[in-house]
Amino acid sequence: MTDAVAAGPWPRNATFDGTGLTIAGVPAAELAHRFDTPLLVVDEDDLRSRCRLVRATFPRACYAVKAFTSHSVVRIAIDEGLDLLAATGGEVEACLRAGAPASGVVFHGNAKTDDEIGLALDAGIGLVIADGLDELRRLDVAARERDRAQPVLLRVVPEVEVRTHEAIATGHDASKFGTALPAALDVMRAAEAMRGVRLDGVQAHVGSQVLDVEPFLRTLDTLVELAGRAKQAAGIVVGTIDIGGGFGVRYVDEHGFPIDVLGRALLARLAEGAERWAIEVPELLVEPGRWLVPTPASRCIESSRRRPWRAGDACSPSTAA
Ligand SMILES: Cc1ncc(COP(=O)(O)O)c(C=O)c1O
Secondary structure: HHHHHHHHOOOEEEEEOOOEEOOOOOEHHHHHHHHOOOOOOOOOOHHHHHHHHHHHHHEEEEHHHHHHOOOHHHHHHHHHOOEEEEEEHHHHHEEEEEEOOOOHHEEEEOOOOOOHHHHHHOOOOOEEOOHHHHHHHHHHHHHHHHOEEEEEEEEOEEEEEEEHHHHHHHHOOOOOOEHHHHHHHHHHHHOOOOOEEEEEEEEOEEEEOOOEEEEHHHHHHHHHHHHHHHHHOOOOOOOOOEEOOEHHHHHHHHOOOOOHHHHHHHHHHHHHHHHHHHOOOEEEEOOOOOOOOOOHHHHHHHHHHHHHOOOOOOOOOHOOO
16 A cells, blocks of 8 residues: 555556546546546545555644645545644634644744734644744734733754755745744744743744655754754753655656655654753654645546547556556
């Protein structure tokens, strides 16, 4: 199951034969005829398998709902035991509407409005990922007004470069997402002093469609080192380390992403790092989006309706489960 699921964007129940693409026994041409195109088809069995693999691999995982904010998809992620990552107030509402407990929703984003912060606090969102000092101050005021102490993670820029499209690389030192690494400790100190905020840990997200394991390990090392320094310099206990999402998928000729290999490597590295820095092992959190819903482009269905798939087509069937 793992190999087939990890190999490509095709759902595990996709098959190709002389008549074209079939998904879980239903010919794509029939779906296209019934619903018209463009059409996104989700193989529930495949989605659940992916959720289960993520769930079994990492201690805690949030589905980044921006990848596909479909009500049914979000409900399945909840049903399979994943928490949810929302990037906007609208996504927070979508998560709650789908039945997520507020405590299982994590709210991030680098441009949260005061209204969105208020919405998250009023809903009792479990964790907010703050980009920096300005946001922490706004959060602190809003939480104190509500007589609360909001659990937060501080997003930092880990200065890790990744091989992906430049528009979706977010871990390099010029990134506008998060607090610059050299300033992180001071911001953590400031957060610790805020009554309306409870600093639970640190987060980084290096980009999307990343196919190498190495950048995630380097990100983890950076965050563990920050946790160690925070403990040494200020007695700050980092309970959670969140390395973000961005695990790549196979669209055309990319290799698949070995999520289980990554999981094992991260956990081993986390234990080693915690020992080296003499800190309690923080809980590891990940935020996969695309990897859970690597929906093939609707053009595949389009082309299968017109004619059977042929070698050389953009969407290769060679990875069909
Ligand atoms: C902070 C954060 N986490 C997770 C994700 C999910 O990324 P992906 O869908 O590539 O896994 C994103 C996507 O932009 C993000 O910005």
